[in-house]
Amino acid sequence: MKTRVQILGLSFSLVLLIVTFFVYHRLSRDLPPSPPNSSRIPVNDSIPRITHAHNHCRSIYNYICSGNPETSDPTGNVRPDIEGEKQAQLLQKKLIADHPDWNSDQIDDSLVNQIYSPVRTNRLISTFLWVRNTLEEIINLQIKLSFAEKNRILATIERVELEIPPPAAVYSDERELFTKNEVYFERTQENKLRLRVGGAYLIIAKSWFNIVFTLAHELAHSIDPCELKNSGYVLASYQKLKVCFLQNGLISTASITQECGPRDQFAEVFADWMAVQVTARALKSYSHTFGKLQMVNSTKNAVKDLCRQENDDEELELDLHPSPELRIEKIFGAHPEIREFLGCGPATLTLNYCSLESR
Numbered sequence: 001m002k003t004r005v006q007i008l009g010l011s012f013s014l015v016l017l018i019v020t021f022f023v024y025h026r027l028s029r030d031l032p033p034s035p036p037n038s039s040r041i042p043v044n045d046s047i048p049r050i051t052h053a054h055n056h057c058r059s060i061y062n063y064i065c066s067g068n069p070e071t072s073d074p075t076g077n078v079r080p081d082i083e084g085e086k087q088a089q090l091l092q093k094k095l096i097a098d099h100p101d102w103n104s105d106q107i108d109d110s111l112v113n114q115i116y117s118p119v120r121t122n123r124l125i126s127t128f129l130w131v132r133n134t135l136e137e138i139i140n141l142q143i144k145l146s147f148a149e150k151n152r153i154l155a156t157i158e159r160v161e162l163e164i165p166p167p168a169a170v171y172s173d174e175r176e177l178f179t180k181n182e183v184y185f186e187r188t189q190e191n192k193l194r195l196r197v198g199g200a201y202l203i204i205a206k207s208w209f210n211i212v213f214t215l216a217h218e219l220a221h222s223i224d225p226c227e228l229k230n231s232g233y234v235l236a237s238y239q240k241l242k243v244c245f246l247q248n249g250l251i252s253t254a255s256i257t258q259e260c261g262p263r264d265q266f267a268e269v270f271a272d273w274m275a276v277q278v279t280a281r282a283l284k285s286y287s288h289t290f291g292k293l294q295m296v297n298s299t300k301n302a303v304k305d306l307c308r309q310e311n312d313d314e315e316l317e318l319d320l321h322p323s324p325e326l327r328i329e330k331i332f333g334a335h336p337e338i339r340e341f342l343g344c345g346p347a348t349l350t351l352n353y354c355s356l357e358s359r
């Protein structure tokens, strides 16, 4: 009898061990991609005290942009653009003062080693790969795109290279980028597709979600309607999308005097719209790990640098991008999942969020 009890106990332990193994294995496979140090992220579930429920949701722009200029999420924060530029310039000045005998190449090499550190560049590369993979998944899910259209779009995305120093010589044609807050996509004269990241941006953007939104916006430019049009490719689905953007007031008819001309904001709205979908997936992958306040702060940080800032160049902004209010309120803040992460219900007064399936 005693032996039978022992055997039963042993069998039970064995079954428990097997079940535990499978549950753990399943969970670990389903875990979202983690930014550096995510294992040490404390889960803080303190919910913000909101006396008038959802009052903050009346203006998503104000909710994200007013108040404290810095918001911390578990992966980091985002500081004002000007701070990154100041810090990068300060590093540069110090190098020049400390090494009067160095030539400009030596100064740049040393500056780049400090700003584009292995920790920062590795994080940037892994985030770029995550964003690219997610963007490709989203494209693959579009039922209205034909097989040939998908292949064309996916092949273009794959061609984009993340071009970052060291060595400093990588940006030899644009050395001022080391101290600039710019991140951009471009097609070179040699027909190379590349994405470049300014040093100042690396200094101020510590939130993983901000890096995701920024890289997704730039990567989406590789397949934006004007970029594809330039290479002789016009997608019918994109035209339907444009109609939806117009209906939702994301672009105005007044701005389209010339398609893909200097005042046509379709390409910019497209890049934001695509980046919002990638960012929604990034946030969703943490929705079971983060507390509510952490989710709110992570969501805010994704677009924190789009808020109107003191040193904004108004003219440049109006020509290339829609206003910060429109980008945050109507493109980012109208996405159903983004609203959910911010603790807001569905947007009642707006039309359906645009998709490639829009009629």
Ligand SMILES: [Zn+2]
Pocket (backbone or CB within 6 Å): 217, 221, 268, 271
């Ligand atoms: Zn853009």
